[in-house]
Amino acid sequence: MTRPADLAVVGGGVLGVSLALRARSLYPSWSITVVDQQPLGRGATGHSLAVVAPSGHTPYVRALATRSAELYRSPPWRDAVRPRRALLVAPQGSEALLGEQLTTAVAPATPAGLEHLGTAYESLFIAPTESVYAVENGFLQVDPVILSALLTPSRVEVVDDFTVVHCRRSGLHWDLTSDCARVLRAERVALCTGPWGDPESIADGVPWGGPPGSTKRVAALHVPRPGAADDDPLLVFPQDNLLLSPGERRVAVSFLRTGTRSAPLPVRSAAEWSSFGADVPFGADDLVEGRAALAVRCPEMAGQAVSGQAFWDTYLPGSEPRVERAPGSLPPLVRISGAAGSGVRLAPALADEALARLFSR
Numbered sequence: 001m002t003r004p005a006d007l008a009v010v011g012g013g014v015l016g017v018s019l020a021l022r023a024r025s026l027y028p029s030w031s032i033t034v035v036d037q038q039p040l041g042r043g044a045t046g047h048s049l050a051v052v053a054p055s056g057h058t059p060y061v062r063a064l065a066t067r068s069a070e071l072y073r074s075p076p077w078r079d080a081v082r083p084r085r086a087l088l089v090a091p092q093g094s095e096a097l098l099g100e101q102l103t104t105a106v107a108p109a110t111p112a113g114l115e116h117l118g119t120a121y122e123s124l125f126i127a128p129t130e131s132v133y134a135v136e137n138g139f140l141q142v143d144p145v146i147l148s149a150l151l152t153p154s155r156v157e158v159v160d161d162f163t164v165v166h167c168r169r170s171g172l173h174w175d176l177t178s179d180c181a182r183v184l185r186a187e188r189v190a191l192c193t194g195p196w197g198d199p200e201s202i203a204d205g206v207p208w209g210g211p212p213g214s215t216k217r218v219a220a221l222h223v224p225r226p227g228a229a230d231d232d233p234l235l236v237f238p239q240d241n242l243l244l245s246p247g248e249r250r251v252a253v254s255f256l257r258t259g260t261r262s263a264p265l266p267v268r269s270a271a272e273w274s275s276f277g278a279d280v281p282f283g284a285d286d287l288v289e290g291r292a293a294l295a296v297r298c299p300e301m302a303g304q305a306v307s308g309q310a311f312w313d314t315y316l317p318g319s320e321p322r323v324e325r326a327p328g329s330l331p332p333l334v335r336i337s338g339a340a341g342s343g344v345r346l347a348p349a350l351a352d353e354a355l356a357r358l359f360s361r
């Protein structure tokens with residue numbers, strides 16, 4: 001058997017890729033392998049709007065958001081990230097409340113900002129009791145395709161047809177076994193499997209179960225807008241759970257979707273992937289719900305929406321992400337679970353936490 005990898009990462013979404021990139025910069029001599037059951041970017045990350053908001057609903061999440069923003073602006077992430085201007089619409093006098101939730105300063109939008117808003121989003125409804133706030137240096141947007149492409153120049157091996165069905169401790173190593181009975185041996189393992197949940201993991205004959213959680217549907221609506229430009233500001237309605245992200249000739253609108261499922265997505269073999277689309281299409285119900293959410297603010301745009309994207313995301317009680325190490329696991333096995341709708345925002349900081357856990361008892 002070939003020499004064990006220093007680190008095996010199961011799952012090549014934003015969490016797994018970020019972990020591999022961070023491990024590469026902290027431990028340049030490590031051999032690192034990322035395995036996925038499919039080509040990278042077909043999970044939640046590939047369906048994401050990938051906006052990095054400088055915010056958090058608890059002090060722990062805000063600390064993670066601050067650390068992530070620092071790392072996203074540093075090599076190698078910065079090559080996959082661009083800053084976005086953002087405007088927030090919230091009730092008048094919300095400065096103090098927004099200040100508690102955001103990790104960067106907000107200020108009332110300037111007259112020029114308001115004028116730009118009017119041009120970028122015609123027929124926009126803002127109540128007389130609301131104000132528009134500018135967040136100039138806080139928001140970022142990640143390109144998940146560019147992010148995954150950073151693995152190769154970083155000398156991270158990627159194996160994208162490896163469905164891990166179980167991880168077993170074998171002496172000083174972990175053996176990851178695929179559905180085709182291939183085995184990857186590693187000295188350290190990180191599980192970053194997103195909404196699929198963990199493969200079976202056993203150390204010293206004791207199974208390690210995941211935390212109780214569910215998966216939640218997250219969706220975005222696409223509205224063709226010939227005049228939309230990449231540098232138009234993001235528009236956020238925190239109280240409506242609505243985010244408008246202008247891009248090349250379209251606006252993507254993220255809205256709160258109602259569906260949840262209590263079981264994680266099933267682990268599937270590579271051969272079953274062709275039928276997977278049936279699980280997660282952006283369907284007629286999504287279109288109706290997305291249009292209704294957008295119509296409150298931009299009725300004209302809501303009528304023009306024709307398509308979108310939807311996927312499942314991990315949802316943990318309290319909506320806080322978790323980084324855990326299997327009890328007593330030497331060699332170590334850690335798991336990162338994102339929280340609903342924030343995996344991209346927090347990924348680099350969670351990667352840092354997971355690496356620290358690999359070395360703590």
Ligand SMILES: Cc1cc2nc3c(=O)[nH]c(=O)nc-3n(C[C@H](O)[C@H](O)[C@H](O)COP(=O)(O)OP(=O)(O)OC[C@H]3O[C@@H](n4cnc5c(N)ncnc54)[C@H](O)[C@@H]3O)c2cc1C
Pocket residue numbers: 010011012013014015016035036037038040041042043044045046047048049050051052162163164165192193194195196197198199218219220254267309310311312313314338339340341342343344345346
């Ligand atoms: C429409 C939409 C909009 C969103 N917008 C935002 C946003 O603006 N900002 C934000 O922060 N978040 C957003 N999110 C949420 C965000 O996309 C997720 O939180 C994040 O992508 C989760 O990343 P992940 O790496 O945990 O999971 P994934 O990207 O799903 O990656 C998990 C990977 O693990 C692989 N895998 C699973 N099990 C196995 C196995 N047994 N063996 C091998 N491989 C396996 C899967 O194939 C997959 O590639 C959005 C989500 C959606 C759907």
